[in-house]
Amino acid sequence: MALRAVPIWGCCAKRQHCFLYAKRSDCQAGVSEVGFLNSGGERKWRCSAVLVEAKEKPPLTLSGVASLPGGSGVEEEEPQIAKPSGFHRDLQSLPKPLTAADFSSCPNDASNVRVAYQGIPGAYGEAAAIKAYPSCETVPCEQFEAAFKAVELWLVDKAVLPIENSVGGSLHRNYDLLLRHRLHIVGEVQLVVNHCLLGLPGVRKEELKRVLSHPQALDQCEMTLNKLGVVRVSVNDTAGAAQMIALEGTRDTGAVASARAAEIYGLDILAEYIQDISNNITRYLILAREPIIPGTDRPYKTSIVFTLEEGPGVLFKALACFSLRGISLSKIESRPQRKNPLRVVDASKGSVKYFDYLFYIDFEASMAEPRAQYALGHLQEIARFLRVLGCYPMDTAL
Structure with a gap:
């Protein structure tokens, strides 16, 4: 027991x-x-x-029982699935991604950390989860919001989701979800992206006529794909592109995905590091139901979101709260408020309408430091809304 x-x-x-x-x-x-x-x-x-x-229950594995129960919440006997022949003989045994509507209770197993990510096995999100928790059990989710809900409903312990890429910029969808859900940022992961050109066994890259991948991955490999003269086809994620090629068996179609995806789906790596910019890094956030206790034993980062009153220089005053206390800002992101995007101001010559913004800021200080507490107290005096999204150790290793 x-x-x-x-x-x-x-x-x-x-x-x-x-x-x-x-x-x-x-x-x-x-x-x-x-x-x-x-x-x-x-x-x-x-x-x-x-x-x-x-009661102790065995952790889920990459077998047919790895997928969570369906929406009914009733366990059913696993159907017998015949093993397909060929290089993709194990595709049917991969875990089924969660959907936003497919949540039911699952066994509580404290032997491993269960980490949700968006995509299917072989996605870069899975690699980020493994970097953060090497012995974790990864749980694929179909959408970003499904990963948020999986943590909220205790189906998993953590979620690892991308927030920005050094080439593609910020993922605004996840900024919006951070505000909508009441999860806490407890860590970050910086992952070096290695885009590979994948194809069926025995195929040469000169034979390819089409290449499938996520739109952002295709854009990041534009120069290589232009040299090949292939047609680019957008799909939901990079690992999904590799899976489609393995299932369809089309020899003139390739995929841009990770080296791990090639291993999982039985594909050949036709070329590595095909991205236009070699230093391609994606930053992921680790989300949990409870915050961690901040410390001062290592470099910490704090993420907040706030809105400001109208008036000249209010954003300058907000940023000065940190500058006056020697706190560095590593990121600032502005997003229009989705529910009330326009603010109406009565000017001398009529009403003026303009966007009302949310400001997301990452600053390099721990909430355990008095200077960070004073800075937030100062900011609260001029902010209409302020929320701390999380205080967490910085990832300084690539």
Whole structure:
């Protein structure tokens, strides 16, 4: 029998920072603890979760039982699937991606960290999840929002999702989802992208007439694909392009995907590093239900989102909150508010309408540092809305 912690949430007083985690090593009478900082910076403890018995269940693997149960929530006997012959004999055994509407309860297994990512096995998101948690169990999701929901509904422990690329820029969809969902950023992963040209075994790249991949991957390999004179076809993701070629068996069609996708789907790597810019890096965020306790033992980064009152120089004043305290900003992103994108201002010569923006900022300081706390307190005085998305260790290794 194993023990698992059942957290009990409570409301925090205004301006208090609460952090919840179970301490199994020093628990007494089967009780875990909650730690929080009060307004005076003093750490307090109180019991808040009870350890209950739970049966150990084996982790899911890349077999036919790896996919989560369907939307009905009722376990059914797995149908017998005949093994297809050929180089793609194991494709039917890969885990089925989750959809936004396909959520049901799944077994709770604390033996491994379960990490959701967007795409199918062989996607770059899976590689980022493995870099963050080398021994994790990866769970593919069909859409970005499905990965958010999988964490919220306790189907997985973490989600690793892209937020920006050094060539393609920011992924605005995930910025919007960060605000819509109540998850916390607990880490980041910087992944070097190696775009490979894949084809069926024995095919030469000169034989290709079409190349499939995600639109961004096709754009990043424009020069190489132009030299080949191939027709570019957009699909949902890079690993999906490799899977399509393996299933269809079309010899004149290639894919731009990862080297891992070639291994999984039995394809040959016809060329490596075919992107136009060699230094191609994607930054991923690690999301969880609970925040981590910030420290000062390593470089930390804090991500926030806020809106400002109207007036001259308000954005300058907001940024000065950090500059005055010697805090570096590593990123600033503005997004129009989706529900109320236009702000109406009564000017002397009539009404003026312009976009009302949300500002996303990453600054290089830990919430455990007084200077970061003072900066946010100062910003709160001029911001109409302010939310801390997460404080987490910086990824300094490529």
